[in-house]
Amino acid sequence: MTNEEKFIVDLEGYLVIKNVLTKDEIVEMNQIIDNGDRNGPPSRWGEPFKKLIDHPKILPYLIELIGPSVRLDHDYAIFMQNGSSGGGLHGGEDGGRPGGNEGDHWYKCRDGVIRNGLCVITYNLAPAKPGDGGFACIPGSHKSYFLRNLPDEVRHFQRQTHYVVQPEVEVGDVVFFTEALIHGTMPWTAENERRSLLYKYSPGHSAWSGNYYNLNDYEELTERQKLMLAPPSIGGRSSITLDDNKG
Numbered sequence: 727m728t729n730e731e732k733f734i735v736d737l738e739g740y741l742v743i744k745n746v747l748t749k750d751e752i753v754e755m756n757q758i759i760d761n762g763d764r765n766g767p768p769s770r771w772g773e774p775f776k777k778l779i780d781h782p783k784i785l786p787y788l789i790e791l792i793g794p795s796v797r798l799d800h801d802y803a804i805f806m807q808n809g810s811s812g813g814g815l816h817g818g819e820d821g822g823r824p825g826g827n828e829g830d831h832w833y834k835c836r837d838g839v840i841r842n843g844l845c846v847i848t849y850n851l852a853p854a855k856p857g858d859g860g861f862a863c864i865p866g867s868h869k870s871y872f873l874r875n876l877p878d879e880v881r882h883f884q885r886q887t888h889y890v891v892q893p894e895v896e897v898g899d900v901v902f903f904t905e906a907l908i909h910g911t912m913p914w915t916a917e918n919e920r921r922s923l924l925y926k927y928s929p930g931h932s933a934w935s936g937n938y939y940n941l942n943d944y945e946e947l948t949e950r951q952k953l954m955l956a957p958p959s960i961g962g963r964s965s966i967t968l969d970d971n972k973g
C-alpha cells in the first residue's frame with residue numbers, strides 16, 4: 727500500500743484499487759457465474775473465488791488497515807439488472823441513525839497506524855461507469871460527527887447532492903471501504919449486469935456476522951486461509967503474514 731493510498735483512505739474512507747484481477751481470472755469467474763446457481767457465499771464457488779479470501783494483491787491492504795489478526799467475517803455477491811432498485815445509504819459508527827447499533831463500524835488512526843472494524847473488499851466482475859449506479863458513498867463520512875443530520879431524501883437517493891459519489895470502476899478493479907463510511911447501493915441503470923463480490927473482513931477479535939465459517943465447506947485451504955476463516959477470538963491467534971506458506 728503506498729503512502730498516497732493511505733492518505734486517500736484516511737481522507738475519504740474508501741479506495742479504488744485498479745487492475746487487481748487478471749483477464750484470465752475475470753473470464754474464469756464470469757464463466758462459473760454464467761453456468762452456476764449463484765447461491766451461497768462466493769468464497770465457496772470454486773478455486774478462483776476461494777483465492778480471493780487472501781488475494782496476494784489485497785492482503786497487504788487488509789493487514790495495514792485492519793491489522794495482522796484480520797479475519798474474513800462474511801462474503802456475498804451482488805447482481806443487479808437494469809432497473810434494479812438498490813438500497814439506501816447506511817453505515818457509519820452508529821449507523822448514522824438514532825438507536826443505530828452498528829458496533830463493528832469504526833475507523834481510528836493513532837500514531838500513523840490506521841485501524842478499522844468491518845471493512846469491505848469488492849471485486850468488480852463488470853464495469854460501473856459514471857451514472858450506472860451500484861456502490862455509492864459519502865467520502866470522508868467515516869470521520870463525520872453529524873451523520874444523523876443526513877436528510878432522508880439524500881439517504882434514499884431521492885435528491886442528488888455533490889457529496890454523494892458513485893465511484894467509477896472497470897472490470898477487475900477492487901473497491902476497499904470501511905463500513906464506518908456512509909455507503910449504499912444506487913439503482914442500477916447500465917445495460918450490463920452488475921457483478922460484484924463482497925468479501926468483508928473484521929479484526930480478529932470481533933465479528934459482525936453471527937455465522938462463522940465451517941472449514942469443512944471448503945475442499946482444500948491453505949494454512950493462511952484457515953486462519954482467516956477462523957471464528958473471532960483475542961487469544962490463540964497467529965498473525966496473518968504475506969508469506970504464502972505460513973499464517
Ligand SMILES: O=C(O)CCC(=O)C(=O)O
Binds near residue numbers: 804848862909912924
Ligand atoms: O456495493 C454496494 O452496493 C454496497 C454494499 C453495502 O451496502 C454494504 O456493504 O453494506
